[in-house]
Amino acid sequence: MDFSIASILLLDGLTNGxxxxxxxxxxxxxxxxxxxxxxxxxEFVAYGALTLAIFQTGKVPGTxxxxxxxxxxxxxxxxxxxxxxxxxxxxxxKAAGRMLIAPLVVSAIAxxxxxxxxxxxxxxxxxxxxxxxxxxxxxxxxxxxxxSATPLVLLIVSVGVHFAMTGLGLLxxxxxxxxxxxxxxxxxxIGPVMLSGQAIITALATIxxxxxxxLYFERSLRGxxxxxxxxxxxxxxxxxxxxxxxxxxxxxxxxxxxxxSGLLIGPTTTVFYDSGFLIGLKGFVAAxxxxxxxxxxxxxxxxxxxxxxxxxxxxxxxxxEVIVFTLILPxxxxxxxxxxxxxxxx
Amino acid sequence: xKAVKTLVALAITALSSTAALADINIGVSLALTxxxxxxxxxxxxxxxLFPQTIGGEKVNLIILDDATDPGxxxxxxxxxxxxxKVDMIIxxxxxxxxxxxSDIATEAGTVQLTGSPxxxxxxKDKWVFRLPQSNTVMGxxxxxxxxxxxxxxxxxxxxxDAYGEQWLKESAPLLEKAGIKVVATERFARTxxxxxxxxxxxxxxxxxxxxxxxxxxxxxxxxxAMVERGFKGKIYQTHAAATQDLMRVGGKAVEGAFVxxxxxxxxxxxxxxxxxxxxxxxxxxxxEKAVGAGLRNQFAGHAYDAQITLEKVIPMALKKxxxxxxxxxxxxxxxxxxxxxxxxxxxxxxxTPSDHWGFTNETGVMLKxxxxxxxxx
Numbered sequence: 174m175d176f177s178i179a180s181i182l183l184l185d186g187l188t189n190g191x192x193x194x195x196x197x198x199x200x201x202x203x204x205x206x207x208x209x210x211x212x213x214x215x216e217f218v219a220y221g222a223l224t225l226a227i228f229q230t231g232k233v234p235g236t237x238x239x240x241x242x243x244x245x246x247x248x249x250x251x252x253x254x255x256x257x258x259x260x261x262x263x264x265x266x267k268a269a270g271r272m273l274i275a276p277l278v279v280s281a282i283a284x285x286x287x288x289x290x291x292x293x294x295x296x297x298x299x300x301x302x303x304x305x306x307x308x309x310x311x312x313x314x315x316x317x318x319x320x321s322a323t324p325l326v327l328l329i330v331s332v333g334v335h336f337a338m339t340g341l342g343l344l345x346x347x348x349x350x351x352x353x354x355x356x357x358x359x360x361x362x363i364g365p366v367m368l369s370g371q372a373i374i375t376a377l378a379t380i381x382x383x384x385x386x387x388l389y390f391e392r393s394l395r396g397x398x399x400x401x402x403x404x405x406x407x408x409x410x411x412x413x414x415x416x417x418x419x420x421x422x423x424x425x426x427x428x429x430x431x432x433x434s435g436l437l438i439g440p441t442t443t444v445f446y447d448s449g450f451l452i453g454l455k456g457f458v459a460a461x462x463x464x465x466x467x468x469x470x471x472x473x474x475x476x477x478x479x480x481x482x483x484x485x486x487x488x489x490x491x492x493x494e495v496i497v498f499t500l501i502l503p504x505x506x507x508x509x510x511x512x513x514x515x516x517x518x519x
Numbered sequence: 520x521k522a523v524k525t526l527v528a529l530a531i532t533a534l535s536s537t538a539a540l541a542d543i544n545i546g547v548s549l550a551l552t553x554x555x556x557x558x559x560x561x562x563x564x565x566x567x568l569f570p571q572t573i574g575g576e577k578v579n580l581i582i583l584d585d586a587t588d589p590g591x592x593x594x595x596x597x598x599x600x601x602x603x604k605v606d607m608i609i610x611x612x613x614x615x616x617x618x619x620x621s622d623i624a625t626e627a628g629t630v631q632l633t634g635s636p637x638x639x640x641x642x643k644d645k646w647v648f649r650l651p652q653s654n655t656v657m658g659x660x661x662x663x664x665x666x667x668x669x670x671x672x673x674x675x676x677x678x679x680d681a682y683g684e685q686w687l688k689e690s691a692p693l694l695e696k697a698g699i700k701v702v703a704t705e706r707f708a709r710t711x712x713x714x715x716x717x718x719x720x721x722x723x724x725x726x727x728x729x730x731x732x733x734x735x736x737x738x739x740x741x742x743x744a745m746v747e748r749g750f751k752g753k754i755y756q757t758h759a760a761a762t763q764d765l766m767r768v769g770g771k772a773v774e775g776a777f778v779x780x781x782x783x784x785x786x787x788x789x790x791x792x793x794x795x796x797x798x799x800x801x802x803x804x805x806x807e808k809a810v811g812a813g814l815r816n817q818f819a820g821h822a823y824d825a826q827i828t829l830e831k832v833i834p835m836a837l838k839k840x841x842x843x844x845x846x847x848x849x850x851x852x853x854x855x856x857x858x859x860x861x862x863x864x865x866x867x868x869x870x871t872p873s874d875h876w877g878f879t880n881e882t883g884v885m886l887k888x889x890x891x892x893x894x895x896x
Contacts, residue, residue: 348557350736451710487716
């Protein structure tokens with residue numbers, strides 16, 4: 174171990190850590206607003222990367238068909254829900270229509286664009302759009318009717334959603350993995366370190382997203398409404414903030430972040446249909462280390478996880494995962510000893 | 520009148536069911552769904568071409584899906600021996616599933632012909648015979664090639680799972696005998712997002728060559744990491760990487776890689792002196808005619824070899840017993856051990872009472888990736 178090896182490892186760790194940071198942020202976001210521990214966050218990563226990979230082959234990705242089915246189910250749920258509530262066909266139809274618009278538009282564009290072999294950037298944008306639309310649908314179908322359930326029930330639902338999404342991933346993408354082309358092929362030699370264009374894009378995208386999230390939560394009314402829901406659901410509701418709309422918005426953002434992470438990680442590794450789980454789990458470790466509450470905490474913890482992983486695989490590659498996941502034990506011990514138990518769920 | 524009809528119908532059913540008992544029943548359990556489906560589906564394709572009769576007896580294949588799940592595989596095996604009263608079990612194509620099935624096959628005194636290189640403790644494999652090559656046999660071809668290339672030191676970069684560990688364990692004595700030193704041993708998981716640290720460590724040990732133990736498209740990432748870290752030595756891949764997926768994902772980075780493989784998949788390129796050439800070409804032609812051009816596959820080849828085995832041992836066993844009886848099952852087992860040198864699409868097989876792996880060292884073929892295609896070295 175000398176300086177050059179250490180700096181290469183550090184760079185590698187920070188690049189992976191940046192992706193874990195995005196997933197950690199998404200996990201914190203979803204948990205604070207909806208109290209859902211969102212295990213399938215990683216599945217959005219795999220879906221994003223693999224949807225782009227299928228676009229590259231000029232075929233329509235299977236995720237598009239699932240999107241249409243899911244939209245149909247969500248619309249039916251909305252229709253029956255509203256009908257029971259209002260007994261007004263027009264209101265019910267409108268609500269169902271709102272569920273269908275975005276998925277239909279995105280799928281139509283995707284089906285039209287798939288055989289045209291558009292440039293990489295267009296296909297990437299389309300992949301992100303497809304996966305982002307999944308967010309509110311997943312929330313509507315799996316979580317919305319349980320919104321007042323305990324975090325434990327929501328966690329169990331998350332496990333179910335995770336298994337369903339992994340299995341469907343195998344159906345759409347097959348058992349073999351794909352690797353996406355890099356967005357920027359350039360390489361820069363800085364001393365012993367070879368800085369790849371992809372690493373720079375990953376870092377820039379992470380920073381940009383964090384700044385955007387910060388602006389959104391600090392400056393926009395919607396963002397403030399989400400924060401209010403996160404602090405106190407009942408209070409926010411009394412102020413006229415719909416917790417269902419907040420939930421759907423949060424899941425949209427989580428799906429967007431997941432898809433983006435998938436695009437960032439796709440060119441550096443081979444992504445399989447089940448790769449998302451372990452990647453998401455590392456983001457989750459970072460989020461837990463931050464107490465599922467603090468965004469800057471999750472960012473720092475994620476970068477730390479990435480660096481530990483890089484050095485861990487250098488020194489003892491057979492025990493790499495052991496080292497990474499053992500990290501969480503002292504953190505949990507510290508938290509359980511230091512926290513004052515409250516009656517609130519979060 | 521109605522009663523007479525019923526009686527006739529009953530009699531016919533009774534007669535036909537006794538006739539069915541005389542058939543040879545073979546239970547096949549394959550991973551048709553789940554993560555192992557990429558191996559099970561080609562085997563099933565090949566079994567669809569299975570002959571109706573062997574040695575004048577009707578042969579029934581009962582194909583079940585084990586969903587890459589050891590529990591499901593064991594349940595299938597249980598069903599085969601209790602309900603279907605099979606004379607032989609074939610499967611599974613997944614090591615863990617085949618291992619779970621082997622206890623039931625042994626207990627019932629039924630031969631199990633596995634489609635995976637399942638390692639069992641000595642004495643436990645009395646009823647188990649393997650169709651795939653052992654890693655030792657494949658390692659033999661690889662180490663011979665390394666010797667010719669003048670390689671003295673080697674780095675190992677393999678999966679953390681059973682496949683990686685088995686290769687490490689079984690290739691160690693071969694490498695030692697050839698005077699090749701393992702200077703770095705690194706591991707990674709299929710789901711890892713980066714193997715840069717491992718590649719760094721191997722590069723800093725500076726071996727003449729590196730052996731990557733991974734399968735399918737998963738074999739490309741460590742290969743690319745080594746190339747990216749500026750590794751100039753030779754890179755070897757195992758037979759699990761001998762698929763088009765290696766080039767599809769690896770692209771230019773895997774040019775010049777050495778890959779060991781069973782002979783069936785590169786039938787046309789085999790030298791005329793290779794004993795399996797004719798059989799392997801027959802397999803490839805029949806399989807690709809049925810399934811589609813360019814879709815040949817290592818595991819479909821194993822299914823083809825299962826047919827060769829049965830065509831040889833069933834006539835031998837029929838002399839000693841009637842199908843459906845314990846004597847016939849025992850006779851099948853004994854015939855497998857005494858059938859002697861048999862040419863398979865995947866090499867030359869010779870099971871003996873002390874060796875249920877059976878492939879001779881003629882089976883492994885070294886390939887080199889040239890212009891995105893496999894070329895026999």
